[in-house]
Amino acid sequence: VAGASVRPAAAASGALTISNESGSLWTCAFNPYNPAVTGTTVGFMYEPLVFVNTLQNGKATPWLASAYKWSDGNKVLTFTIRKGVKWSDGQPLTAADVAFTYNLLKKNPAMDLNAIWSVLRSVTQQGDNVVLTFKSAAVPYFYYVADQIWPLPEHIWAKVKNPVTFADSNPVGSGPYLMSKCTGQNITYTANPGFWQKGRPYVKTVQYPAFTSNTPANEELATGQAQLGAQFIPNIKAFYTSKSPNYHYWFPPIANVSMFINLTVAPLNQLVVRQALAYGIDRPRVSAIGEYGYEPPANQAGIVTPTFGSWLDKSLLSKYNYNYNPNKAISILEKAGYKRGSDGIFAKNGKELSFSIINVGGNSDWVAAVQVIQSELQQVGIKLTPENMTGTAFDNAIYNGKYQLAYNFESGGPAPYYELRQLLYSGNTAPIGKPAASNYERYSNPATDALINQYATTTSVAVQHNIVDQLQAVMLKDVPVIPMTEEVDWYQYDTGSFTGWVTPQNPYAQPAIYQLPDDEQLLLHLKPR
Amino acid sequence: MSGADGAVPATSGPLLATRGLTRHFRIGGLRGHTLHAVDGLDLTIAEREIVALVGESGSGKSTVARLLAMVYRPTSGEIVFRGQSVSSFKRRRDLLGYRSQVPMVFQDPFSSLNPAHTIGYHMERGLKLHRPELDREGRRSEAERVLQLAGLVPPSAVLAKYPFELSGGQRQRVGFAQALSFKPKLVLADEPVSMLDVSIRIGLLNVMTSLRDDQHVSLLYITHDIASARYVSDRVLVMYAGHLVEHGPTDEVLHQPLHPYTRLLLSAVPDPRAELKVTSSDLGEPPRVVGPGEGCRFRWRCPLAQDVCGRVTPRLQEATPGHAAACHVTVPGPAAGAAPAAQGARLPGDA
């Protein structure tokens, strides 16, 4: 192989090495609908129809679809498929392929990771167009059906007996790269000469080693053997940026890390208690100690800033003013009839404000954050007992509602609506003991539901903002969850060997390599120096 | 069975008796041979009796003692103690009772003391188990008493010693003292004095006789020292290659030995005061106890061997009351010819 080695010399030869703790060895399967391997597949070999950029308020860039159009009261979406795009085996990419892909997901719900067929009625090919008919107005679903769908070549996948377990070890895609070699330790990608954007990608070889743990991955970055990183690096100044002026990082926030409250558990179902919790926590301190300040403190409105700053209703936020205020927390509780016991913990009717908070033991930053929260709440007379578990046990508990408090986050989307819907939509929840897809706190309010449903029917930005403002009010009034810090994209880059990086000034895509299909945008922008 | 029972005074049952006691060992690797360590042994020990067990080295004496002490389980046969089969002793109390009445002194004093414990520990444990009536103080004085009896002085110093600090003979006496401390009925003593010098040996032998006379203790005294056997024992049993070949009152056996092996044995007994009679150095064939088959096991070395000796295993036959031997030639029994048992036995040695 004309492959470069992973030594620092690699950069000179124009190869990019990615350092990202994958947690396991590579499987060498490339089925883009297999969630275990999408990270090494999508964006390299498979592409979306439209690229939606979260960091630019959901700005849509036509990609494999050259155009799209909503019609019929936002119930029908028509994609016009780009001409001249070829699969890497030389066959043209057609609307038939795209329609086939949608219908493949319908036939195999195991591949329908975003449950698009829960809102889709049918998908048909009409010439160069693919027409998606929804059961009802589904504007926000655009993100899932346009950005989170990767068309497959029908001539190959139609022959596959079980596409769910199909390994796709010789992936045929339309993307900028070809998978040229895969071992458990490393995947080598080489540029796809037939890529539909002539001259791209500029980086001809990409090495993607599998790191099972953080330290070597970090080391690889710090020593310049990798030029693109996507992980948490403690004390990044000492560890990374101080090593070279070319080393930079940017951690753009994209979602909230929140304290989830099981609203079915007394006395957490009482607003005062939730408010006291919200007042009693010093979020900047949680951010500073738990997260090295990488993850900025969140606000109770649930709007991630600065990413979605334009959506935030600042006046509303300051009206409720959930900034750290221990005295207020105490006075609220006292007003509600809680009395402090000899141990300093508030109690009413003999029931102490003492809660367990579940957490994932492997996420040391969260564990640290919860320790901060614990000591702060102790001062306002609320006792927290952290229970750390494995990720799976944690999810099991939170999905099924078997917890009191939990430290967790949910995926966001290209607008605040996506996360707020996850948090507040009662259709997403489930009774205790049944797994809920989101809305783990079991929040249910018909008015809120109506707002959320209304959002789906409109493409008007103004209306959308109005709805989100009202959803913020719900967050502030009801305090169903308490956002703590903001989940960020982990992203380190070395300007010494490549240019064209995502920067705060030019946020053309989410920069973390595991963000799909944003990774393709990044790879296409990079140029060897 | 025949002879053995007759040897016991009719007035009381024997203290201990065995019937057909047999013990085989499997030796060797995969092919495996059976070693007949003890075969069909009938013996009795009366109350207040010292029985000496003599015989060739490797003839199974220690095995007998171990069988009687219930170290080994017999391959077949039965041991009866005071009218009860010992195999019926299942409960701990019964077993403990038997063990305290019938203690054993081991042949090898070097391996029978736990190297990690002091002599005091050994004594203390025995007393604790078998003399529950004693308190701490009583146990100590009893331990000192028996050690003193065994000639280990000063007993308090000996108690504090570890086995490795004692000489062979000293360890041997510790073993004997332990057995005495139980207040036994029957001591199974496997060569208890072999490593003692004559003067201490005499002391111990005197202890044995006085135990018998004063406390009615019986003793199975396994030894190679014929003279000491004679000095203390009432009866002698002679073993050869797993078989009991002769038994009878001590003086009778020593003075009128019936079995050719007994004669050989006695002829070899040295008298330190006399010159060595240089007889032919008779090492003979070592006894064949590995898959021995039928026949007298002494026949290869026997000057009197006949055809029948190779075919039929001789049984013990009484020659005179209480004195029996297993030999086709000197005590022909019903097995060999039709001659009635123990009648008119000629004693070739007597001529």
Next chain:
Amino acid sequence: MQYALRRLGFFVATLWACLTINFVLPRLMPGNPALAMMSRFKGRLNGQALKALEIAFGVNNKQSALTQYFSYLGNTLTGHFGTSVTFFPDSVSRVVFSALPWTLGLVGVTTVLAFLAGTLVGTTAAWKRGSMLDGVLPPLLVIISAFPYYFLAMLVLLFFAVDHHWFPQGFGYANTDTIAFNLHFIGDVLSHAILPAFVILITSIGGWVLTMRNNMISTLSEDYVRMARAKGLSPARIMFAYAGRNAVLPNLTGFAMSLGFVVSGAILVEYVFSYPGVGYMLLQAVENEDYALMQTLFLFITVAVLAAVLVMDFVTVLLDPRARKQG
């Protein structure tokens, strides 16, 4: 002969019991593979994906536990290990067999080396009880073995690979290599194995040293050792054939067991060095509730350990006539 049959019988019984535990234990863990996948890709997967994953991994197919159990036993016997969830959709056999040689090579060799070196040091230290050697080496090695070995691995990695580029920074071989049986590749594999091997080696010698030394000291005061001296045997002969051979039995048993455990690899070392073995895979299987992978790895471990123990039982009987049953 009878002894062998009897032991074999118990071997089978033990194996069955272990297989059953290996079946039950993973299923007692909270959650299921789909959930595990969800938490693995937290934030990258929409909550809706859970349903898709449950279908993909067959979480909700309503098979009774008993049916599952019997098909598991059957599949185990016939070598059908199923599909891994962690490495979905790879078959477990492929995953395991591609990783196992790395572990066997790395951990196997180091285990043997550690045992040999440790036993040797222990023997010598006991022989020279009270000497400098005895005073320094065993405590030193034990102290080193008291270091958590991922910690040591980290230090070693930092010093030898990161600060001074003397050795590669982990992995089983250079990423640019093709797996082949040639000198270049073998050399590369060796250079990658040195650091992890070194760490395993120095952290595991201590245990062997200690057992061997302590046992040997008890043995050395036995009469037969004195006798061996009287016979004028060379010190080496006394040390090894007389004292050593009597003292080594517990260590040998330990060795057999460790050989069995080679299959389970050195989890954290592999983790730190991103070594492509089964040790870290095992941890992942557990974390991902990958029943099939877990069961298969445990099966391998179980069989290897039990077989080693069984062999050791026979060897003990061979080496120590006193352990043989009498009568």
Next chain:
Amino acid sequence: MAMTTMLPQAQGPETVGPARAGRRRGGTWGVIARSLLSNRKATAGLVILLGFCFLAAFPGLVAHDNPQAEVYLPGQGPSGAHLLGTTAYGQDLFAQVVYSTRESLLIAVSAGALATVLSVVVGVTAAYVGGLVDDVLSLVTDIFLVIPAFPLIVVIAAYSKNAGDPVLIAVLVVVGWSYGARQLRVQALSLRNRDFLVAARLRGERTWRIIFSEILPTMTSLIVAIFLGATLYAIVTAAGLQFVGLGNPETLSWGTMLYWAQNNEALQAGSPLWAIMPGLCIAALGAGFALLNYAFDEISNPALRPVRRRRKP
């Protein structure tokens, strides 16, 4: 731990009279004390362990800071105020190290001791009693030998809600005893036919008594080695479990300190002492035990005990 049972209490110094008392003062404990003090290495080990015990018992006397309080400037180097500097969370590192002693010592010693006791009981009983008992106990041992630790702790932690110390200790014992049991069984097998055991049986000793007072003392050194092994295993495994997040990182122990240090890349990110100190402490604890081991040569083997040379009066 096993030692206390092994050396019989019944035989106090009073039992054997004045001569004995004069010779070996203090009986069993005297022997242990003398062995510990007569050997410089063992004494050093004892001092280390006692030091740790002291820290475990009275951490507050040594460290004056609250170990958990995140109140200082994070990531400071050693200084007068903070002997070892501070963690990335602004905790006083010295206080953390000191306060962690209790938990680490507790886990190590209790898991090590319990596992050893279990190995001794099972291993030696199997070997000594033999027959079916041996077969069954060996079977059980083998099963535990291969019980996988990780899933077990996940399961137990899930059912007990929190992988706290008792759970951790229980898991360490469950997965840690069988190894030693196997080794002890082999060793005991070679003792089984020794005459002194036969003698003890004939004396009428109960089986458990033979196992504990007759066999064990002769195997003390192996048992000590196994105890050391089990303890080290407990320390290292506990730290390992905590390291991968399966323990309870809330608690203060050297293992959890390593977890925190590791997760904050302390070695590389400017506070190396955070990682090195707990590692060193674990090793020092191991060293203490290892050095203590030298005393057991003499405790287990009376023939090796040194005697003070006193000239004849």
Next chain:
Amino acid sequence: MSPQAPLPPPSAAEAPDVAAPRTASGPVLSVQDLSVSYWGGAGPARAVDQVNLELAPGEFVAVVGESGCGKSTLLFSIAKLLTPPAEVTGGQVVFGGQNMVAMTDKQLRAVRWRGMSVVMQSAMNALNPVASVRAQFADAMKAHGERRKDVVLARSEEVLRMVGIDPVHLSSYPHQLSGGMRQRVMIAMALLFSPELILMDEPTSALDVVAQRSLMVQVKQLQAQLGFAIIFVTHDMSLVSHFSDRVVVMYAGQVVEQSPTRPLFDGPMHPYAQGLLEAFPSVYGPRVPLLGIPGNPPDLAQLPQGCNFNPRCPRATDRCRAESPRLVELGDRRVRCLLYEPGGTDGAKP
């Protein structure tokens, strides 16, 4: 100290069963003022106290004495096999012209077994429990240069037969042998080569008289053929009387009498020796109660003032309680008793 003349290396060609003519020049062994103490809590116990002993080639010396008087210790110190807490506190052992006490390990190894072999008292423990008899024999032979398998086997079988053990037992393990058999195996092992000196510590205590006697006859024959010297510790006076050339009587670590055998039996001089000879019962004579020697052996760590034997001696005087006797030479006999010292107690000779 004698000059360290190297021992002629045992030649491998010399078949062990072939008699090597020995030059009868000087003693094989000369023990000079040897003292050994055991260091115990109560101070040193003198188990061997200034023992002097010379052994001519081919001589058979019996050592008798009370149990615990230091016989085994003496043998061990001659063979340089003592382990702590025993310590040689004085004197030297000259074997084959070399001082054993000063020899290096390597020199010692060459001397051992080919030059001097040992039969230990603890026969069971002295055999390696995990090695078959065959292996242990082969070991000894290999250590001294004999590597031919057939030779080793033949010789092993030969020595076993010599001591009356079926060669089947070559493949037996020690625990499968009876007490007497183990002892004979040990003796056989000592006979593998034809050393110049064999130290035997109660080698026949577990043997029946037949085996004992034939064994001794064998040994004597071999001795006559090969000319090795023997130090023989025993309690069996008849063996002493029938087989030994010279007797050493020990009491409490000291040699109390040393004499050619016959004269000793005819007229023991030391009161202890006298007591010993009166203490054994007879097989044929009348059964008379015997008393042995009254009193108990002394504690070696706390010896009485004066003569060690004085508390038990029927003829002890005040002087005996005050003064330690020297070993007096009387012709070819030596005795340690004030009775025989010039100006003895009452001048009465036995």
